[in-house]
Amino acid sequence: VPQLTFTQSFTASLYDIDAAGVMFFAHYFRHAHDVYEAFMAGIDQGLPELIRQQRLLPLVHSEADFLRPVRHGDQLLVELQLERIGNSSFTVRYRFINAADEEVARLKSTHVLLNPEGGSPMNLPEALRLRLTEYAV
Amino acid sequence: VPQLTFTQSFTASLYDIDAAGVMFFAHYFRHAHDVYEAFMAGIDQGLPELIRQQRLLPLVHSEADFLRPVRHGDQLLVELQLERIGNSSFTVRYRFINAADEEVARLKSTHVLLNPEGGSPMNLPEALRLRLTEYAV
Amino acid sequence: VPQLTFTQSFTASLYDIDAAGVMFFAHYFRHAHDVYEAFMAGIDQGLPELIRQQRLLPLVHSEADFLRPVRHGDQLLVELQLERIGNSSFTVRYRFINAADEEVARLKSTHVLLNPEGGSPMNLPEALRLRLTEYAV
Amino acid sequence: VPQLTFTQSFTASLYDIDAAGVMFFAHYFRHAHDVYEAFMAGIDQGLPELIRQQRLLPLVHSEADFLRPVRHGDQLLVELQLERIGNSSFTVRYRFINAADEEVARLKSTHVLLNPEGGSPMNLPEALRLRLTEYAV
Secondary structure (H helix, E strand, C coil), X not given: CCXXXXXXXXXXXXXXXXXXXXXXXXXXXXXXXXXXXXXXHHHCCCHHHHHHCCCCCCEEEEEEEECCCCXXXXXXXXXEEEEEECCCEEEEEEEEECCCCCEXXXXXXXXXXXXXCCCCXXXXXXXXXXXXXXXXX | CCCCCEEEEEECCCCCECCCCCECHHHHHHHHHHHHHHHHHHHXXXXXXXXHCCCCCCEEEEEEEECCXXXXXXXXXXXXXXXXXXXXXXXXXXXXXXXXXXXXXXXXXXXXXXXXXXXXXXXXXXHHHHHHHCCEC | CXXXXXXXXXXXXXCCECCCCCECHHHHHHHHHHHHHHHHHHHCCCHHHHHHCCCCCXXXXXXXXXXXXXXXXXXXXXXXXXXXXXXXXXXXXXXXXXXXXXXXXXXXXXXXXXXXXXXXXXXXXXXXXXXXXXXXX | XXXXXXXXXXXXXXXXXXXXXXXXXXXXXXXXXXXXXXXXXXXXXXXXXXXXXXXXXXXXEEEEEECCCCCCCCEEEEEEEEEEECCCEEEEEEEEECXXXXXXXXXXXXXXXXXXXXXXXXXXXXXXXXXXXXXXX
């Protein structure tokens, strides 16, 4: 099984930075979701199509450790891997790395697949599970 | 006809402020929309119910003059009035006033009522027009 | 010692809701921070003054459990309490409660007080510790 | 003189879309600013360095026409050109184009260069003026 890492870069923008001069903590979650959307578009049909089919994958948990401050103009690489793949849920791990190759933040988000009727958890389709497994830690 | 003004206050938050130390311009539009939502909830059924009924009022134009910088912790009063009420559209005016009673920004947004079938403009309901007229400049 | 809870309410706005029809997860962190800013303004000098004095309290960890979907127009009460008060750090807990009195989300954020010179952790001032303790779980 | 256009693309994300199912109007201004930051990084020292030098270029006016709805997953190209270059200010024009080559929105923002001492407008440096002129409409 290959051990892949999905990566995407961004530059901390004027409005990512708050009145204390560093990236506002909630914006890390927003940037992580941008990476997740790009990842899902590559391995599956992408979120817009999943939502159209009512195959919703809401977050049930998310957490972050903020290790170093991020300043305006900092270039960050985000590395996405799958930390856990369960029957109906999976946990995505994001590492934010700066230009000095330091880890500035580490995030995790757990998504669960809901049944369109009723909203209870349902098993991940086998095709999706296989693609996710390629990116397992 | 009464000449009413709808008002709402907020304090410029940590994340309203950007890396240049002042409120990021796009956040004025966000705050103006918060005032618009509260206004519409008071004079009509509110946006959630309008959207449920597919009576959509999208913005077709918006503009702003930024007159003075806003800093972290500044307390701002937003005054909403109707600048123009047309057959199928209306223009809302927002004045942002700081604690020294100075106007810090002036915004305008034009909304148009769309027909659920087809999406072409349709006449404003008479009840809505009457309520809007109370807040006309 | 009194057992206080700081509370603040908000209504889920048009732009809190995402393409899946529910409140976007990063916006919970933003709303929690609004409550934190109001809380700190009440018990201490408030964040703008703390930042001016270079007494920074950055977040080092944050996490959330999302228990129920939030829809456009939902009225939410946020209850803030202190889960832990350490020497140089404290953990704030936020419970988001809907109009049916159901807990829809639970967040935690850990802040650490940094020394203006050097940025290493420093002891919380006794006055701040005492005020925080009033809101301890 | 060349007639250049600076372009950048993005995909409308889950959280760009609001409860009405279309891109929230304030997010167009945010995306336009992302393009502006990338443009300024290419022709000048970039905003982080300008802010460090206290050479601030705040917005004094911004406006937008919203021509067509944008949905989740839509791929948009933003074209940036200079509509006007004055002594101390300039107006940037942004055209948002969808995958069907339709213009979905048109924005304008006017920036003014402020003197670090006093904050009054000052003349644009000749080097900046020359680079801006290459992108004049």
